[in-house]
Amino acid sequence: MRSWSAPRIPGLPGRGPVPVLFDTATGEARETTGGQLYVCGITPYDATHLGHAATYLAFDTLGRVWRDAGVDVVYAQNTTDVDDPLLERAEATGVDWRELAESQTDLFRSDMEHLRVVPPDHFTAVTEVVEPIADAVAALVEKGLAYRVETPDSDAGDDLYFDVEGASSSTSWHLGIESRLDADTMLRFFTERGGDPARIGKRSELDPLLWRSARKGEPSWPSAVGEGRPGWHIECTVIALRHLGRPVSVNGGGSDLVFPHHEMSAGHGTALTGETFASHYAHAGMVAYQGEKMSKSLGNLVKVSELVAEEVDPRAIRLALLQHHYRSDWEWFDDDVFGAIARLSHWSRWAAGATDGDAETPLLAELRQALRDDLDTPRAVEAVERSVASGAVPTTVDLDAVDALLGIDLRA
Incomplete structure (x- = not known):
């Protein structure tokens, strides 16, 4: 299946560090390999x-x-x-x-x-x-490690389950x-x-479905294990x-x-x-959003496509999301996007005065260190904000760093 068009990622001087990432399985941050x-x-x-x-x-x-x-x-x-x-x-x-x-x-x-x-x-x-x-x-x-469970409502055979034990x-x-x-x-x-712990015929309540045998009116495919479709x-x-x-x-x-x-x-x-x-x-x-986890089942959705249709700069959407650490649970408020638009405008004015450069800058070093540390994008965003607020003239390396590492093109 075709993917989508890739953005251009500028090259940066030197090399950044390999990121350390929190691992759910161990409960601690470890260097990725x-x-x-x-x-x-x-x-x-x-x-x-x-x-x-x-x-x-x-x-x-x-x-x-x-x-x-x-x-x-x-x-x-x-x-x-x-x-x-x-x-x-x-x-x-x-x-x-x-x-x-x-x-x-x-x-x-x-x-x-x-x-x-x-x-x-x-x-x-x-x-x-x-x-x-x-x-x-x-x-x-x-x-x-897989077994059949009797499936009376299918004429194509039985469902197949994974044997957890x-x-x-x-x-x-x-x-x-x-x-x-x-x-x-x-x-x-x-x-x-999506599990079915009460399914009669399963060996364990937590055994998950591997293959759903064909039912009338549902899509299905012929296969080595009979007509049906995959489990999740x-x-x-x-x-x-x-x-x-x-x-x-x-x-x-x-x-x-x-x-x-x-x-x-x-x-x-x-x-x-x-x-x-x-x-x-x-x-x-x-x-x-509105006090509940954003989900399709609840219908409390803020959609990217709708924000774009309202002529919100997609860079501001990205910036608004990057202001939260990826592992945190947080709530979106309707005026969040306006703060991100204002910040983006401030950054863009700063970027307009950039001078040519080809060497690593303090901002690039700060971004690399922040993102090495469990992808700390809020810290990285604040590093850019400090640079903008300082009044220091950026170099093209600074703009490339924001683009390559945070995905925000301030030249656009």
């Missing part, structure tokens, strides 16, 4: 909201800091273009599910271009890799290895986030294993993916390969 990045993508049934945007900006920042450190970056991202929420929205609106997925994916691409997010090297729709996913499920069946006893993976959650919290999150977690496992080395350097996404999604994806990956799935697990915080 390698540049293999997998970030979970959207389910394309509605436009990109600021919660999505904040997550993708976090990992865009990681990629920019890696590149500045001389790290070779390979970035993969999925799009879950067949899933229950998408099918439900398509039915409710009377739109073919393929058309809905295509239109919303196009809008996502546009939003990412406006925000100057560097595109993934591998942007993969689930519908493009159904056969490899089914083959992976078949491999888990062969290993004795079997994987825990026969591989290096186990529940809690990434999330560090207790059993009660796991069960609550599993129930809230296995799709990311397979896409990551197809495009990235093992282990993946950083597996990223929103904090609502810690469990069960990332934990189960890791379990599938270790069960398939015998190797650790990821070296680092990084998660962005949740963005609230």
Whole structure:
């Protein structure tokens, strides 16, 4: 699947440091190793909201800091273009599910271009890799780590589930290895986030679906494990294993993916390969609006596309998001964008007086140090603000640094 146009990233003098990133699995900040990045993508049934945007900006920042450190970056991202929420929205609106997925994916691409997010090297729709996913499920069946659950409402066979206890006893993976959650919290999150703990015939309440056998009126594909479609977690496992080395350097996404999604994806990956799935697990915080977490189900969305349609400079949207640390939970207020517009205007006037330069500057050094420290973009933004407020004349290296590391082109 095609990605989107890449922004130009200026070269900078010297090399920045390799970033230290908080790792969910260990609960501490550790230096990252390698540049293999997998970030979970959207389910394309509605436009990109600021919660999505904040997550993708976090990992865009990681990629920019890696590149500045001389790290070779390979970035993969999925799009879950067949899933229950998408099918439900398509039915409710009377739109073919393929058309809905295509239109919303196009809008996502546009939003990412406006925000100057560097595109993934591998942007993969689930519908493009159904056969490899089914083959992976078949491999888990062969290993004795997947099993069938009787499915009377399907004429195509039974659903297939991952055997969590079997994987825990026969591989290096186990529940809690990434999330560090207790059993009660796991069960609550599993129930809230698409799991089916009460499904009759499962060996364990927390066993996740690998393959949903075909039902009448639902999209399905012939495969090595029968007619049907993939479960949620296995799709990311397979896409990551197809495009990235093992282990993946950083597996990223929103904090609502810690469990069960990332934990189960890791379990599938270790069960398939015998190797650790990821070296680092990084998660962005949740963005609230009107007192609740911004989410499609609640409908309390502030959408990137709508702000752009209202002629808000996308650079101001990016700046407003970067003023919050990626791991923090925070709330968006409608007047936040006006503060970012004013700050951007101030910075742009400062940039207009830049003189030529080719050497590292104090501002570049400050930005590199701030972003090395767990992608501390608020600290980086304040470093630029101090430079602007000081009245010192910037050099072109200063402008390139703001562009390359924060993704804000002050020459535009």
